[in-house]
Amino acid sequence: MTGLSDTMKNLFKNRWSRWINRRIPRSDLQTFSQKNIFILPTGAGVVFGLLLFIMLLTGINYQNSLIYLTTFLLGAVFVGAMHQTHRNLAGLELTLVQPGEGFAGDDIPFHFRLRAGRDDAIAILLSCEESCHAPVHVHSGQAQDVTLPVHSAHRGYLRPDRIRIETRFPFGLLKAWSWVRPVSAGVVFPRPVPAPEAFSTVDDGEESADARSVDGNDHADIRPWREGDLSQRVQWKRFARTGQMVVADWEGEQGSPHWLDFNAYPGADHELRLSYLAFLVNERGKSGARFGLNLPGQVIEPDSGPAHVARCLRVLATWGEERPRDATTEPHGTRKRRSAESPQTTKEGQV
Structure with a gap:
């Protein structure tokens, strides 16, 4: 019986969702009218209606004019409240101004604009799943x-279903509500995870090759810190003693410190590699260092500055992802399986 009950609930829920989706198509701009506003009594409204019914029966039983007067007066208040509650949403326009960005696991800010019609929009509440905004009052016009x-x-595109x-x-006797189903999607960056020391497989060319020591020697050479060095390689104990920032430079290293490389972490799954790279992008962004990003199928040339950091984080967020489509049923975008060799195929792991 429990299985049958769950099946019926899922069937009803699916039919209700399809009906709502047909009635409210996806759009970043929604104007509310009689076609898409729903109104029902709240719990307090149901109790209020039952009390009116009991008062009416009492008045009929005792033929008491005062009870009749009070019952009809309160009934008129209920009807007036119904019209006022509906008018709060009627003519209101809701626009998605800008979908937000942020790291996986955090709350992503979505910026909306409410524009009232001929009437004031009073105590308007926006919500999505367990998140909500404090009620706002928008004056007419x-x-x-x-x-x-x-x-x-998780990382990727974030588009709330409703x-x-x-x-x-x-x-509070009645509630009027509707939905907006956005088209635009926000971007969720990989959750940064402190990256272990690893060396890029990307070379900068002859200049870096000349500066590199002979392969096979694995002793450390202490040298002054220079832009692009990993913070993990800084000798912090020596810095605390002498105030000089130096770096342990092991001979035989390959690759350029100016590149953040997806292939530098062969033992980690794809999602963990992206989290490592997100951490390193943030670190380079804080220090103002120049760096490039190397992903399978996509390369960003070395640069610096906040715009470059933001671009790299967006690339890490959307690598291997497809923009949400109307046919998808996932509440937070899509996740496609892929391999490291092709951005359109499988990826492993989650953050």
Whole structure:
């Protein structure tokens, strides 16, 4: 019986979702009207209605005019509240201004703009799953910006299936609500994980080759720190004693310190490698060092600055991912299996 009950619930839920999706197509701009506003009594409204019914029966039983007057007066209040609750959303326009960016596991800010119609929009509440924004009041003909945090589960594209907009003003006896189904998706970066020491397989050319010692010698050479060196290689104890920042440079190293390389961590799964690279990108960004990013099928030439850091993080976030499509049922975008050789095939692991 339990299995049959769960099947019926899932069937009803799927049919309800399909009906809502047909009624409210995906769009970054939604104007609310009678076609897409839903209204029902709240729990308090149901209790209020039952009390009115009991009062009506009492008035009929005792033929008491005062009970009749009170019952019809409160009933008129209920009907007036229903019209006012509906008017709070009628004519309201909700626009997704900018989808947010952030790291996996964090709340990603989505920026919306509310623009009221002929009537004031009072006590408007935006929510998505377990996240919500404090109620806002938008005056007639004016606009107000609202930021809604949306929780992210993993890296990639983040597109909420539905953003709920709701009001219970006045009295909280009824609730009017609707949804907006965004088209634009936010971007979730890999969660940074401190990276072990590894050396890039990418060479800078003759200049780096001339500066490299003969292969086969594995003793360390202490040299002054220079831009692009990994922070893990800095001799911090010596720095604490002398104030001089030096680096242990092992002879026989290969590759360039100016490159962050996906292939430098052959023992780690793909998602962990991306988390390592995200950590290193942040580290280089803080120090202002010049660096490039090497991924299978995609290379970003060495550069520096906040714009370069943001570009590298977006590439790490969307590597191997496809933008969400209307046919997908995943609430937080898509995840495609892929291999390291091709960005369109499998990837392993999750963060």
